C-alpha cells in the first residue's frame with residue numbers, strides 16, 4: 001500500500017510539473033500557459049488565454065461586474081496608440097495581468113493590462129513587398145501563448161516564437177515557399193504542445209495547407225494539404241496523402257493544380273477538447289471561377305469545407321463542404337464556435353459556423369453530419385440546403401456559366417472573419433452579418449499570371465459608374481447587421497441594423513451584454529436578450545476587430561483594437577463620404593468609472609483631385625480600366641475611390657507626372673510602403689493606360705467637388 005501511495009504521489013508531482021497547473025512553476029513566468037490551463041480556461045474567466053477565449057471559441061466572458069444595469073458607467077481606463085493606419089483585426093490575449101496583441105505588418109506588443117504601460121514591442125520587419133500578396137490588407141489577427149512563449153504568424157510566412165517576458169525571438173521557422181504569393185494573417189493556435197498555423201493567398205494562386213510545429217523547438221510535426229497537388233509529382237509525403245487520394249482527387253478536373261487550386265486555411269483553426277479533434281475552415285478556389293479552375297465540374301474537395309483532423313497526426317477524420325464546386329470566393333474559413341446544444345430533446349456536441357455563403361450551419365462534431373442550415377441574410381445563389389444530402393440547392397445561372405450574374409452574398413461574404421460570439425446564458429449567437437451583392441462574369445481573356453491576381457472574373461465588379469444617382473442607389477444596397485441568432489430554432493431573435501457593412505466582431509458576457517464596434521467608429525454595448533443599445537463610445541475610427549474581457553484584482557475590463565481596414569474598406573468602390581485619411585489604430589480598454597480621455601486624433605486632410613490634362617484615347621481609358629479594376633482596385637478602391645486607408649490615387653501628385661507614375665507603378669519607387677513594381681505583369685504602355693483611367697476618375701471627382709457639383 002505504502003509503495004502504491006508513493007508511486008501515486010510521485011505521478012501526481014510529475015503531472016503537476018509537466019502541466020504547471022497552479023504550482024510554483026507558473027509564478028513569475030509570463031504567459032505560462034499549459035495544456036491544463038488551456039483545457040480549464042473556462043475556470044479562469046479573468047484571463048483570455050486563447051484566441052476565442054477558450055478552446056470552444058465562444059468568445060463568452062464569464063464576468064459579471066459590468067452588467068446591462070450598470071454598463072452606462074463604463075468609461076475609458078486607458079488607450080494605447082499604434083503606429084499604423086492599416087487594419088486592426090487582432091484579438092488580444094490577456095494572461096496574468098499582461099495583454100499581448102498584434103497589429104498590422106505582424107508587429108506584437110505586450111502591455112500592462114491594468115494601465116496600458118508598454119512592456120515590450122516586437123517588429124518582425126516584414127519586407128513590405130509582401131503586402132502585394134495580401135489580398136485583404138496587411139493585417140494580423142493575434143498571437144497564441146504556451147509555456148512562457150508567444151507565437152505570431154508573420155505576413156511573410158515566418159512562424160515566430162517569442163519569449164513572453166522580453167519579446168526576444170526564441171525560434172523562427174519559414175512555413176511556406178516565399179517565392180509563391182502566400183501570406184499569414186491568422187492567429188496560430190496551440191494544441192497539446194503543437195503550434196498550428198495556416199496561410200492565405202488563394203486570390204493570387206496557391207495551394208492551401210495547415211502545419212503543426214513543436215511549440216518548444218519549431219520542429220515540424222505534420223502538414224495537411226486541403227486540395228490535391230500536381231498528379232505528375234505524386235504524393236506529398238504528408239498527413240493528407242491518403243484522404244486526398246481516396247476522396248479529393250476524383251473531385252477535380254483539368255489542369256487544376258496550375259494556379260494552386262486554393263483552399264487556404266487563413267482563419268478558423270479550432271480544437272475540440274471533448275473529442276480530441278481539430279477543425280479547420282477551408283477557403284475558396286484558385287482561381288475563384290470553377291469554369292477555369294476545374295472545367296466547371298466536380299466538388300473540388302476540400303474547398304469551402306470544415307475538415308476535422310486528428311491533432312496528433314494531422315490525419316483526416318470527417319468533412320462538411322458548404323459550397324461544393326466553389327465559384328464565388330465563398331470561403332468556409334469563418335470562425336467556428338463549439339457548444340453543446342439541446343436539439344430535439346437531446347444534448348448534441350455541435351459546431352456552429354456562418355461562412356461567406358450566407359448559411360448558418362449547425363454540424364454534429366462527432367460525425368460531421370449536418371444538423372441544420374438556414375440563411376441568415378437574403379441570398380440569391382441557393383434556395384436552401386437539401387437535408388438529405390447536405391448540399392445547397394443552387395439557383396440556375398448563379399454560377400454565371402453562360403452569362404454574367406449578380407449574386408448575393410458575394411466575395412466579401414454574408415459574414416467574413418469578424419468573430420461571432422455565443423452566450424450559454426441566452427443560447428444565442430451574436431453575428432456580424434452583411435449584405436453585399438456583386439456581379440460575376442467569366443474572364444474570357446484569363447491567363448494565369450504567377451504572383452498576380454488570378455480570380456478568373458472579368459474585372460473586380462466593385463467599380464462604380466461615374467453616375468451619382470446609380471452610385472447612391474448601389475451604396476444604399478450595402479448593409480450590415482448585428483444579428484442575434486437562435487441556433488436551435490435557426491431563426492433571428494433580434495437585430496441591430498447598420499447603414500453599411502464591415503462592422504466589428506462581437507463579445508458576449510455573463511452581464512447579459514454584447515459588445516461590438518462598427519465601421520462608423522462607435523464601440524457599443526447591447527442588451528444580450530433584447531438588442532437594446534445601452535452604451536456607446538466614440539472610437540474616432542472604424543472598429544472591425546473582436547473585443548475581449550478580463551479581470552485584474554476585482555476589476556473587469558473590456559478591450560478592443562480600434563482601426564479600420566481589411567478587404568471591404570480597401571476594395572469597395574462605394575465608400576461613404578471620405579474627408580480625411582484613416583487615423584492610426586489604438587488599443588481601447590474600458591472599466592466601470594473609467595475617466596481616461598481619448599486624445600483627439602490628427603486626421604490627415606486629403607489632397608484635392610489632380611486630373612491630368614493629357615489627351616488620352618478611349619482605348620487607353622478602356623484598357624487602363626480593365627487593368628486597374630482587375631489588379632489595383634482591390635487595394636486602392638474600385639473606381640480609384642479610396643475609403644481613406646490607402647492613398648486615393650485620384651489625388652496623387654504623380655497622376656499629372658507621367659515619369660513619376662512610371663517610376664512608382666512600373667519600377668517600384670514606393671516599394672518600402674508596400675507598393676511593389678508591376679513591371680513583371682504590365683508594360684509601360686499598359687501602366688500609362690492605368691493613368692488614363694485614374695485620370696478620368698479624378699476628373700469626375702473634381703466635377704463632383706466643384707461648386708454646384710453636389
Ligand code: CA
Pocket residue numbers: 202203283284329331
Ligand atoms: Ca478569398
